[in-house]
Amino acid sequence: MINWSLRQLASALAHKQVSSVELTQTFLDRAQRYNRELNAFITLDPERTLAEARAADRRIAHGNTQPLTGIPVALKDIFCAQGWLTSCGSKMLHNFVAPYDANVVEKLKQAGAVTLGKTNMDEFAMGSSSESSHYGPVHNAWDLRAVAGGSSGGSAAAVAARLTPAALGTDTGGSIRQPASMSGISGIKPTYGVVSRYGMIAFASSLDQGGPMAKSAEDLALLLNVISGYDARDSTSLDRAAEDYTRDLDQSISGLRVGVPKEFFADGLDADVASAVQAGIAELEKLGCKLVEVTLPQTRLSVPAYYVLAPAEASSNLARYDGVRYGYRAPEYGDLRDMYMKTRAQGFGEEVKRRILIGTYVLSHGYYDAYYLQAQKVRRLIAQDFQSAFERCDLIVGPTAPSVAFDLGAKISDPVQMYLGDIYTIGVSLSGLPGMSIPCGFGQQKRPVGLQIVGNYFQEARMLNVAHQFQQATDWHTQMPAAFS
C-alpha cells in the first residue's frame, strides 16, 4: 500500500478496500517511527490528522468523493494551515499557529485530502540542503549520512521513505527540483503564477512557487490539477482557464524535439551524475525524441543574479518578523531598538541573517543600480536565452543538480559552494518557467540522480507527458530505499 499511486489509493478508498483512517494511520505510524532517523517532519499531530481522516471516511460513506478524498498529503512547513504550527523552519515562528489556510491548503481540503503533517525545511526556505532548519537537518532516506536536498528536504525525504503518499513543496531557486533529485522522487515547479502564493510564507516573492512532490509524474499531474488555479488574493496569480494536467500523460513522445543545453554538461558537473543523466536522455531518444543541442549562454550569470534578487526581496519580506505582533520576541531587552536587534539576532539563523544582510546591502542607496538593477537586466537576458532555445526545441532536459546528495555538514560552512549547486535550477526560476525533476538513476554511494525537464511557459502537461512516458519505460521512480521498506 505504501507504494501505491494516488489513483490506486483513490480507487481502494472508493471501493472501501481500505478506509482513510486505516490508510492515514499506516502513514502516521511510519512517519512517527522513522522521523527519529529522517527528521522529515516538524509537526505531526495524529489527533488532528485522524479527525480529518474520519471526516473523509464519512464523506466516502455518503458517496461524496473528490479526487483526493481520504488521501494523506504532507505540507512543507511554509504553508499556513489553520490550527497547525507553521514555523517555516525558524525559531522566529516557533510559536506561530496559523489562523488561516493557504490557498493550496484550501484546495487540498476541498479535494478531500487529509493533512498528514508539516515537513521540515531550510529556515524560510533559504538553503539547498535542509540543514538550516531550527529543528535540525533532514536526513536523506537513501543514505542517512547525506542531506535530503533543500529547501523542501522534509517533503522529499517523507515521500522517498514512503512516510506520505505525496507532499507539497515550494521552489524559489530549485527547492522542489533539487531535493526531489537528491531524494530520488518526482517534483514539479509550475510556471510562476499557476499556483497561488496566498498563505505560502514569502521568501522571494517574484520567484516563489508552490508545487507537488510525489513518487511519479502521474501523481504530480493529479496534484497539480488540485492546487493550481487563479486566486484573486494573489495579484501575481494568473487568471487562465483550468487545465487537466493528466490529459497528455499517455500520448506518444515520438518526434518531440528535446533540447540539451551544452552549458549544463560543462565543468562542475560530477561524472556520476553526467552518466546517469546521459543515460536518461538516451532513454528519451529511444522513446522517439529528437535531441537538439541548445545553448543557454548566460547560465553562469544565473547564480550571481539570483543571489542579488532573492536576498533583496527576502530582506524586505522578512522585515515583518520584528517581535511586535507574533512569533519570537527576545525575553530581555532595553528600548525598542534593542528589542528589534535582540529579537532578530536570536530569532533568525545564520543563513537567513546572511541573506538579509546581502539583500539590505544591494538595495541600499548607492548600490541599488549596480546590484539590484543590474541583476534585473541579467534576469531578462536569461529569460531571453530560454526563449531562443525554445525556438529550436519543445523541451529542455539536463541534470537537476551537479552532484548527488552530499554529506551532512559538507557544505554548511561554505555558502558559495552551496549556492553554486543551484546552477541548473536557478535560471528556470529567474525566467518563471516550469521545471521538474524525475529520478533517472544512481550515482556515487548509490545516491539518486535527477533528470530535469524544463518547458516553456504553461507546458506543464507536455513535461508531465514526457516524464510519465519515461517512467512507463523505466523503474527508477518505483525504487525505494531499502531501510524503509
Next chain:
Amino acid sequence: MQWEVVIGLETHAQLSTVSKMFSGASTQFGGAPNTQASAVDIALPGVLPIANRGAVERAIRFALAVNGTINRRSIFARKNYFYPDLPKGYQISQYELPIVQGGSIAFFVEQHEKKVNLTRAHLEEDAGKSLHEAFHGMSGIDLNRAGTPLLEIVSEADMRSAAEAVAYARTLHALVRWIDICDGNMQEGSFRCDANVSVRPLGERKLGTRCEVKNLNSFRFLERAIVFETRRQIELLEDGGKVVQETRLYDPDRDETRSMRSKEDAHDYRYFPDPDLLPLEVSDALIDHVRADLSELPNAKRNRFQHELGLSRYDAALLTANRETAGYFEAVASALPQHPKLAANWVAGELSSRLNKEDIGIERSPISPAALAGLLRRIDDNTISGKIAKEVFDRMWETGASADEIIEREGRRQISDSSELERIVDQIVEANPAQVAEYRSGKEKAFNFFVGQAMKATKGQANPAQVNEILRKKLAQ
C-alpha cells in the same frame, strides 16, 4: 536684507474608499483598537496585498481635476523601515513611477491670481498608530488605520508666503472634497500637510536649504508653522548661521517648530518595486469610465462662469471655491437666467460675508437659493431698491420668511407712484426755503439734503431714480 520664502507642500489626502488600499478591512474612523485590522493589515506570514480599484479610480479623478498626466503604467514600491506601527516593516507606496504626474491648482490670494504646479500624486497606504500614553512604560499599537489608502499630492516649490500656502491648501482641500475622493476631515487626519520651507535673499535664484515641517493638521497650524519657520530661518541666517536640512515638528501649544531628525539620521528607505503587486495598468476604458462618472469639474465650471455667464475671473474663482458654493450659485442663477451677474454679486457678496461672519457653511444657509432668487427678482422688477434689499435680506435671514412676505408685511415696496412722490417733494421744497436758495445759488451739495429728506419721508422706500428726477425738476423751477 529682504528675504523671500519658498514653500512647497506635501499633502496626504485619505481616500474615501470603504475598504483599505490593499485589504478588505474597513476604513471607518474611530473603531475599537485593532478591530479593523485584517490578516493583511497585521502582516501575518503568507498574506498578500491586492490593490483597491476604488482608490485607483479616485487618483484618476484627481488627475482629471488638476489636468495632470495619468501614467498608464505605474509601479508600487516598498519603502522599508522598522517601526511598530508599520506591520510589514515596509510601506507600499509609489516611487519612481507614480500614477499621476504634473497638473496645477489655481486660486486667488486677495485679488491676485496664483497658480501652483503639482509635481506628482501617488497612491500609498497609511501606517497604524502608536499610543504612548496610558501604558506605563510601554506603547500600544492600533492597526485600524494601517493600510488606509492615501493620495500623496506633492506641489512644486511655487508658493512665496504663508498666505499663499494656506490658500493653496484650502483650494486643494475644497477640490478633493468636491470630486468626492476625500472627506477632508482634518481633525480625524483625513487631510494633512507637510510643508517644505526655505528662505533666500530676494532676487536670488538658487534655493536655500529647506526644512520639512510636519504635523500640520489645520490651516491655522500650517500658517503659524510657516510664519514661525520663516522667521527662524531668517534670524538664523542674519546671525551668520546656516540652515540645516532636517525634519521639524510643529508644536501648536508652543507655536514653534522643533527638530525631529536631521538629514544625517534620515532613513535609507531602500525603495524597490513591490514584487507582490504587478505594475498598475490604467486603460483608456478605465479613464473613460471615471470621466463619465464625473460631474462638471471645478476648472470647467470656472471657465463657463467666466465665459458664458460673463462673470469676472475673480468672481468665477470665488464661486467655484467649493462644490457647495458653486451649486448654490447655479441654483440662484438658473432661477434668474437673465441676471447671472446680479446673482454672482449677491452670492459672493452679501451672502458670503454673512455666512463668514456667522461661520456657517453655505449648504446650511438659512436663505435657500430659491429664496435669494425671490429677493433678487424684486430688485430686478424695481419692487425694492438694492439698499432696501439688503434690509429685506437681513429680515429673511432672521425670520426665514420669503422676500415677498417681508416686503408686503413690512411695507417695503418701493414708492414709484410719481404723483405721490411729487406731493412729498413739494412739501420738502416748501418747508426748506434756505436750502432751496443755497442749491439755486449753485451749491450742488444741497441736492443731497433733499434726497435725504425724501428718503426719510418715505422710510427709504422711494424709487431713488424717480426721486432724483422729480427733485431736479422741482428745484429748477
